[in-house]
Amino acid sequence: MAYQSNARQNRDGEQQYRKEADYDRSVVDRALSEISGQYGRMLAAHGLSIDQEIAFLWAIFQGGLSLLEKACQEPEQLKRALLMQASIGLTLSPSRAFAYLVIRKFKLILDVGYRGLIKLAVDEGLVRTAKPELVHKGDQFEYRGPSTAPLHTNANFFGDRGPVVGGYVIATLPDGGVMVETMTEGEFVEISLLNKDSDAWKKEFSKGEMRKKTVLKRASKWWYNAAAGKDSERLAAAITYLNEEAGEGIPTGPIGLAEQPKPPAEPAVPADGQILASTKTRVEMILRRATKQGAFKPCEDYLREKFSGGELAWALAQLRQAEEVANSEPEPPPAEPEPEPSTGE
Numbered sequence: 001m002a003y004q005s006n007a008r009q010n011r012d013g014e015q016q017y018r019k020e021a022d023y024d025r026s027v028v029d030r031a032l033s034e035i036s037g038q039y040g041r042m043l044a045a046h047g048l049s050i051d052q053e054i055a056f057l058w059a060i061f062q063g064g065l066s067l068l069e070k071a072c073q074e075p076e077q078l079k080r081a082l083l084m085q086a087s088i089g090l091t092l093s094p095s096r097a098f099a100y101l102v103i104r105k106f107k108l109i110l111d112v113g114y115r116g117l118i119k120l121a122v123d124e125g126l127v128r129t130a131k132p133e134l135v136h137k138g139d140q141f142e143y144r145g146p147s148t149a150p151l152h153t154n155a156n157f158f159g160d161r162g163p164v165v166g167g168y169v170i171a172t173l174p175d176g177g178v179m180v181e182t183m184t185e186g187e188f189v190e191i192s193l194l195n196k197d198s199d200a201w202k203k204e205f206s207k208g209e210m211r212k213k214t215v216l217k218r219a220s221k222w223w224y225n226a227a228a229g230k231d232s233e234r235l236a237a238a239i240t241y242l243n244e245e246a247g248e249g250i251p252t253g254p255i256g257l258a259e260q261p262k263p264p265a266e267p268a269v270p271a272d273g274q275i276l277a278s279t280k281t282r283v284e285m286i287l288r289r290a291t292k293q294g295a296f297k298p299c300e301d302y303l304r305e306k307f308s309g310g311e312l313a314w315a316l317a318q319l320r321q322a323e324e325v326a327n328s329e330p331e332p333p334p335a336e337p338e339p340e341p342s343t344g345e
Helices: 004-023 025-044 051-064 065-073 074-089 113-125 185-194 204-226 233-244 277-293 296-306 309-328
Strands: 097-106 107-112 130-138 139-140 151-153 162-172 179-186
Touching: 025 051, 025 065, 025 074, 025 179, 051 065, 051 074, 051 097, 051 277, 065 074, 065 097, 065 107, 074 107, 074 233, 107 233, 113 130, 113 204, 113 233, 113 296, 130 204, 162 185, 162 204, 179 185, 179 204, 185 277, 204 233, 233 309, 277 296, 277 309
Parallel strands: none
Antiparallel strands: 097 107, 130 162, 139 151, 162 179
16 A cells, blocks of 8 residues: 555656646746846846746746746746836745735736835835734724724634624824725625726735735825825836725726836826726715816815725716816806895985
């Protein structure tokens, strides 16, 4: 029996070797050679070693042959993913869990985990710390405003806490203040439905990670405002990449790498169906007030403060339409003076 077991292991090992040998690793080696200069410079700018990152890359391939197969099939996509990784300055170290190579929509891409997004925000001085948490139906949760930590307790932490009903991020700002951002499960579902063809939201574990990333990305919009003047290019580039190419958010058009020329300030306007219902309701309320008061310029400033990316582009397009309609409507004629009352003389 021991002999049969060893023989089976030998056959399995031989099949595994043949499977790996089926891939032309020289394709990956050639792709790495073509970008080695640029890749190494970009990594070095963030204190990372190209030799170490390539070692992590091969360790990733050894742990997932489907990734190696995809890299051999799509060397250009591999190069793009690695250059994005280097441009935002996150290591591929599996133990750090900052960034990964994954396959989504049959394409090899870079995935940045929520820990990686927090690392970028801390590195760029937007926050001191940030922690996303999910709230379950069995938890006790009390929201106490955007500048006060919520009360969140659960009596059955290691047991069944029930389905997820929402999530939040609590961040410590550079000045020591606290900022809290929340999202409901309904908002998470809306985001996932916009990207229903993506693998990101399909697995149960991935759903939890995606919820945390989603609420963290929303919270980051406020961090930019709170840390005025701070350079947030790396975090912004990572979030845009995740939304655009990784199928995690509202698409806004093609993007480039962080070291390439910056994209236009206002991205392409998404279709109405790509905008969350809650965002539409909010914008409509703001525009009604602006139209009533004729305050379109202050309204634009307010929208730029509250929204970003595709949501901002859509909101500004709605603002322009409302302003055009208001300007095209003829002004009502001046009211005729009322006749003076008769004195009876």
